[in-house]
């Protein structure tokens with residue numbers, strides 16, 4: 001069930017350059033189950049900025065009734081969010097959307113992420129490992145300064161890092177790493193910039209794949225049509241990324 005709650009901020013830490021790990025606590029966490037779902041966050045108590053910001057759920061801790069988000073502070077909203085401290089509360093609406101189908105993973109899955117698309121893959125990796133699925137993580141970042149959670153992913157499975165400038169791991173994009181890896185996995189899950197999602201789905205046309213799309217959002221709950229995309233099903237068919245997605249099977253969304 002979707003809830004709106006003023007959640008207590010447990011911690012906010014800068015874990016890489018302009019990348020913040022924010023943990024909040026409250027009863028809304030008990031509604032969270034699927035990896036890949038997101039929340040819609042009100043970044044200020046004033047009416048400006050008015051629109052909430054969509055941020056993925058990176059880790060769920062039901063025992064502590066807390067969950068973690070990882071976000072990049074870049075525009076006005078996220079830089080206001082980065083100024084919040086443990087003394088503040090955070091107005092959260094969620095959990096929203098449909099996440100990654102973990103039951104489709106088979107025995108071995110590739111988790112392919114780029115930049116701020118990496119966070120939801122962490123909860124996904126935790127849940128797949130808990131089901132006995134072998135996960136291989138292929139993660140791309142701009143530079144060494146932007147890399148986060150490398151060790152946490154390594155603890156869950158094989159982890160490969162690419163940076164655009166070559167300052168850490170393989171130089172280039174995640175596709176440079178994928179070219180050198182075996183094709184022996186059952187399904188892939190991916191989240192990141194749209195060109196990366198396109199490249200990944202074209203690399204594996206014969207595999208089962210699930211892609212999480214980012215789209216500018218208004219309401220986050222399917223009411224405003226801000227996040228509409230066309231699909232490959234027909235010329236008049238469309239989906240709403242917020243309520244039909246953000247995760248879709250490969251080959252469905254025209255981005």
Ligand SMILES: Cc1cc2nc3c(=O)[nH]c(=O)nc-3n(C[C@H](O)[C@H](O)[C@H](O)COP(=O)(O)OP(=O)(O)OC[C@H]3O[C@@H](n4cnc5c(N)ncnc54)[C@H](O)[C@@H]3O)c2cc1C
Pocket residue numbers: 038051052053054055056057069070071072073074075076077078079116119120213214215216217246
């Ligand atoms: C389902 C989903 C999950 C996301 N998960 C994460 C995450 O885990 N970590 C993270 O850092 N970012 C995530 N994003 C992107 C994040 O929502 C945007 O970077 C953020 O809204 C930008 O806000 P801003 O205040 O920094 O920028 P501004 O430029 O001030 O934002 C202006 C407006 O544009 C919208 N907007 C700007 N960029 C984007 C974008 N790329 N996607 C959607 N809306 C945008 C904002 O919501 C706002 O309404 C996610 C986006 C979606 C759709």
Ligand code: FES
Pocket residue numbers: 216217218219220221222223224225226227228240241242243
């Ligand atoms: S953001 Fe309003 S319909 Fe998707």
